[in-house]
Amino acid sequence: MRLSAEEALALATRAVGLTAADEAEAVVTSGSAALTRFAGNRIHQNVAERDTRLTLRAALGTRTGVASTNLLDEEALARCASAAVEAARHAPEDPGFPGLPAGESGVLAGRDTAGVTVFDASRRAEAAAAIIAPASAAGLVAAGTVSQSLYSLAVANSRGVARATSSGDVRATVLTMGASGGSGWASWLGASTAGFDPAAMGARAADTAARSAEPETLDPGTYTVVLAPEAVSDILEFMGWLGFGAKPLSEEGSFLAGRIGEQLVDPRITISDDALAPKTIGLGIDFEGQLRQRVPLIEAGVARGVVTDSYFAAKLGLPNTGHALPAPNPYGPLALNLKMGAGDTTEADMIASVERGVYVTRFHYVNVEEPMKLVLTGMTRDGTFMIENGQLTRPLKNLRFTQGILDAFSHLGAIGAERVLVGPGEGGATLVPALLLDRWEFTGQTG
Amino acid sequence: MRDLVALALDAAQTAGARYADARVVETRQQTISVRTGRVEGIENAESLGIGVRVIADGAWGFAATSEITPDGIRAAAHEAVALARAAASTLLAPVRLADVGAYTDTWTGPCETDPFSISLDDKLALLLAADEAMRAEEAVRISSSAMDFLHVKKLFGSTEGSMIEQSYFESQAGITAYSLGGGEMLPRSYPNSHGGQAVQGGWEAILALDLAGNAPRVGEQAAALLSAAPCPAEMTTVIIDSSQVALQVHESIGHPTELDRVLGDEAAFAGTSWVGLTDLGALRYGSEHVSVTADATIPGSLGAFGYDDEGVPAQRDYLIRDGILTGFQSSRESALEIGRTSNGCMRADGWNRQPLVRMTTVSLEPGSWTLPDLIADTERGIYFETNNSWSIDDRRLNFQFACEIGWEITNGKLGRMIKNPNYTGITPEFWGSCDAVGNRDHWQVWGIPNCGKGEPMQVAHVAHGAAPARFTNVRVGVGR
Numbered sequence: 001m002r003l004s005a006e007e008a009l010a011l012a013t014r015a016v017g018l019t020a021a022d023e024a025e026a027v028v029t030s031g032s033a034a035l036t037r038f039a040g041n042r043i044h045q046n047v048a049e050r051d052t053r054l055t056l057r058a059a060l061g062t063r064t065g066v067a068s069t070n071l072l073d074e075e076a077l078a079r080c081a082s083a084a085v086e087a088a089r090h091a092p093e094d095p096g097f098p099g100l101p102a103g104e105s106g107v108l109a110g111r112d113t114a115g116v117t118v119f120d121a122s123r124r125a126e127a128a129a130a131i132i133a134p135a136s137a138a139g140l141v142a143a144g145t146v147s148q149s150l151y152s153l154a155v156a157n158s159r160g161v162a163r164a165t166s167s168g169d170v171r172a173t174v175l176t177m178g179a180s181g182g183s184g185w186a187s188w189l190g191a192s193t194a195g196f197d198p199a200a201m202g203a204r205a206a207d208t209a210a211r212s213a214e215p216e217t218l219d220p221g222t223y224t225v226v227l228a229p230e231a232v233s234d235i236l237e238f239m240g241w242l243g244f245g246a247k248p249l250s251e252e253g254s255f256l257a258g259r260i261g262e263q264l265v266d267p268r269i270t271i272s273d274d275a276l277a278p279k280t281i282g283l284g285i286d287f288e289g290q291l292r293q294r295v296p297l298i299e300a301g302v303a304r305g306v307v308t309d310s311y312f313a314a315k316l317g318l319p320n321t322g323h324a325l326p327a328p329n330p331y332g333p334l335a336l337n338l339k340m341g342a343g344d345t346t347e348a349d350m351i352a353s354v355e356r357g358v359y360v361t362r363f364h365y366v367n368v369e370e371p372m373k374l375v376l377t378g379m380t381r382d383g384t385f386m387i388e389n390g391q392l393t394r395p396l397k398n399l400r401f402t403q404g405i406l407d408a409f410s411h412l413g414a415i416g417a418e419r420v421l422v423g424p425g426e427g428g429a430t431l432v433p434a435l436l437l438d439r440w441e442f443t444g445q446t447g
Numbered sequence: 448m449r450d451l452v453a454l455a456l457d458a459a460q461t462a463g464a465r466y467a468d469a470r471v472v473e474t475r476q477q478t479i480s481v482r483t484g485r486v487e488g489i490e491n492a493e494s495l496g497i498g499v500r501v502i503a504d505g506a507w508g509f510a511a512t513s514e515i516t517p518d519g520i521r522a523a524a525h526e527a528v529a530l531a532r533a534a535a536s537t538l539l540a541p542v543r544l545a546d547v548g549a550y551t552d553t554w555t556g557p558c559e560t561d562p563f564s565i566s567l568d569d570k571l572a573l574l575l576a577a578d579e580a581m582r583a584e585e586a587v588r589i590s591s592s593a594m595d596f597l598h599v600k601k602l603f604g605s606t607e608g609s610m611i612e613q614s615y616f617e618s619q620a621g622i623t624a625y626s627l628g629g630g631e632m633l634p635r636s637y638p639n640s641h642g643g644q645a646v647q648g649g650w651e652a653i654l655a656l657d658l659a660g661n662a663p664r665v666g667e668q669a670a671a672l673l674s675a676a677p678c679p680a681e682m683t684t685v686i687i688d689s690s691q692v693a694l695q696v697h698e699s700i701g702h703p704t705e706l707d708r709v710l711g712d713e714a715a716f717a718g719t720s721w722v723g724l725t726d727l728g729a730l731r732y733g734s735e736h737v738s739v740t741a742d743a744t745i746p747g748s749l750g751a752f753g754y755d756d757e758g759v760p761a762q763r764d765y766l767i768r769d770g771i772l773t774g775f776q777s778s779r780e781s782a783l784e785i786g787r788t789s790n791g792c793m794r795a796d797g798w799n800r801q802p803l804v805r806m807t808t809v810s811l812e813p814g815s816w817t818l819p820d821l822i823a824d825t826e827r828g829i830y831f832e833t834n835n836s837w838s839i840d841d842r843r844l845n846f847q848f849a850c851e852i853g854w855e856i857t858n859g860k861l862g863r864m865i866k867n868p869n870y871t872g873i874t875p876e877f878w879g880s881c882d883a884v885g886n887r888d889h890w891q892v893w894g895i896p897n898c899g900k901g902e903p904m905q906v907a908h909v910a911h912g913a914a915p916a917r918f919t920n921v922r923v924g925v926g927r
Contacts, residue, residue: 033903039712090571251483328487365841398840402925443926
């Protein structure tokens with residue numbers, strides 16, 4: 001059963017009362033999710049789940065412990081409360097623990113989820129069929145997903161916090177493949193089905209797959225690149241994980257360490273975390289019940305700051321920006337709703353301005369080579385094209401890059417005017433434009 | 448619980464399912480983490496739920512709920528049938544399953560000492576001692592250590608007559624020291640990176656690691672890396688330690704031999720495979736030194752079980768024998784596509800996920816070399832230890848791995864330490880260049896509890912047996 005925001009808050013409030021500690025915090029996440037998965041031009045998996053989880057944090061002085069359960073009977077709630085207190089009893093004192101954050105009570109108006117609820121199994125099947133149709137008609141093979149998620153988050157603590165909200169999202173992806181090595185990709189993410197056009201998505205992926213047939217090789221080297229928004233999203237997510245949170249900054253182990261206030265990248269680049277921007281799907285509160293703030297991270301190319309939670313705000317003497325994850329977590333606060341400022345160029349104009357370069361639809365399996373230098377490696381996927389004399393010409397076999405991102409963002413050509421919401425959904429997504437970068441190091445190719 | 452499983456199967460059949468299975472999964476987990484002298488987290492978690500999988504109108508449906516009541520379970524069974532019927536609208540051919548027997552059985556993994564019976568004080572003392580010992584080196588500015596314990600109890604039932612109970616413990620621990628200096632952060636881990644070593648077993652497995660005893664060396668090597676030589680950019684011979692060979696097997700052999708990837712069912716997310724159905728029995732995957740098995744019967748490995756999550760008994764099967772592709776990892780549905788029966792590789796990440804083809808314990812079979820002899824036999828090259836970064840393309844051909852540490856090999860001896868060593872290659876060329884594999888004394892099973900696949904995402908706990916191995920003409924120092 002999925003709880004409403006009000007029901008989740010009632011459960012959280014009751015759980016706080018069960019916890020015999022100096023301070024206590026209860027987080028309730030409750031949701032339902034359904035995903036229709038297709039491959040080989042037919043639906044092959046059609047799944048749904050419902051779950052509600054309670055996480056309790058107990059504090060005895062500066063000692064803290066956490067316990068969680070998805071069993072919600074009285075005995076299980078008491079066992080969970082007891083386990084959290086027992087964990088705190090054994091924990092050493094943590095002089096840095098500032099106490100649980102104070103705050104306000106009330107249910108925040110969540111996003112309207114009517115447009116998510118209607119996306120039931122039959123409509124998902126219709127959408128999948130519409131996505132598949134252009135591929136099937138062209139003798140291509142489509143694989144992907146259409147899904148909906150509905151979720152509530154409630155946080156209550158013994159210092160007056162009693163916040164809850166709810167949201168939902170609709171997501172779709174398609175990879176279309178041809179027999180001669182071509183593939184294309186399209187995706188959709190939004191707070192409802194408004195604007196979702198599965199047939200157009202399928203057609204876009206099929207068109208790219210057809211155009212990328214018989215890909216050719218390209219010698220590794222330094223090239224100008226146009227990165228489509230999905231590729232930019234991959235890069236931004238790694239920046240968020242490696243550097244835009246307070247923990248790596250406090251440990252002096254990130255690319256922002258000692259560089260706040262410094263001109264880091266091209267002055268046309270601005271990045272913020274903004275869960276409440278109209279086009280995003282972020283939640284209004286974090287997992288400590290604090291209101292999420294819009295946080296400037298890089299402004300006009302200058303490093304401005306990081307996102308915090310109550311622990312790292314106190315540790316670094318910064319404001320709490322409301323970016324806590326469920327306690328305990330190994331990452332510290334994270335920026336889950338990154339947004340890059342838009343430019344004034346169309347993707348077509350970017351391509352038209354390139355004499356010789358590479359167009360990248362998206363990346364695959366990106367990973368970190370050197371975290372403090374923000375050196376990443378990964379592969380291109382599903383539509384890599386040569387740009388010659390301002391036009392997409394030959395499709396290319398997938399390329400490997402090994403690239404320092406700060407260096408790449410310091411050689412900016414242009415930023416796209418149109419931004420796309422990309423991500424896994426369930427509260428996390430990036431809002432990103434296409435980028436034209438003058439220098440990008442391709443270090444290998446799949447033969 | 449047997450009654451509830453029977454209720455789910457009955458409800459699914461009444462609603463129109465031709466086939467149904469149901470899994471009740473109960474887990475208990477404890478995680479303890481220490482970072483740079485601070486206990487970052489102590490968490491105890493429990494979870495219980497049921498997943499119902501059906502075939503109705505020829506298509507799959509799956510629904511899961513944590514509402515373990517007759518009404519909750521009936522609702523899940525009915526939803527699974529409704530999902531199957533919706534999926535049937537795009538059906539090209541009805542789902543068919545390879546035959547499997549009906550089993551009533553129990554299976555229990557090995558565990559000498561229940562890790563949940565050990566006091567938090569003992570666990571914290573061990574981690575804090577290791578944490579402090581790593582920071583004896585001034586250059587080690589961040590230290591990290593953690594333990595994770597899991598107890599899983601599963602009950603599987605199917606409309607074909609199986610009712611199988613399984614339970615096991617998993618225990619994991621590891622430490623990492625990070626040195627900071629000159630704009631670099633350099634990790635050094637023991638016994639492995641990314642959380643350490645994970646096995647099916649109990650507290651005895653943690654004690655055997657001797658984290659505190661190894662912590663000073665880990666700290667010293669992390670500090671020494673700051674002044675180590677950069678990785679040269681060249682083509683050379685490499686010797687890779689067993690933990691990195693394990694990950695190399697995982698990414699470039701384990702995943703591409705999953706039959707659902709080969710058939711295209713994972714294309715949109717994890718990708719497909721460079722291997723095709725017609726390659727079976729013919730493709731030279733690697734040199735004659737490369738033989739690889741998928742073996743769910745190795746006691747204590749994360750890939751071990753009595754039955755997979757669709758009730759197929761655990762098996763040992765060759766994927767590659769003497770360099771030639773001989774098998775795939777399969778499910779009942781995918782095995783039928785190649786005219787075989789399932790070799791038991793269907794596994795689900797908990798009660799709320801539908802089983803997928805997943806690795807069990809996929810291992811490079813041992814060769815005949817000792818590590819000292821392997822190094823002594825190498826005129827020039829680099830010895831790599833402990834993974835730091837991994838990346839591979841969607842067909843599992845083009846990979847790049849970085850390790851935590853390396854040493855030059857000159858005239859059969861280890862020389863200068865190398866920082867940030869990495870290597871890249873193409874799967875068949877790389878395995879084709881394997882000219883030596885370490886013997887059984889150097890062969891170890893490594894647990895990998897973070898293998899992501901599927902949508903919605905599932906994280907599998909798998910394992911790989913591996914010994915150090917040597918490869919020639921490998922490109923190292925990419926982007927260095």
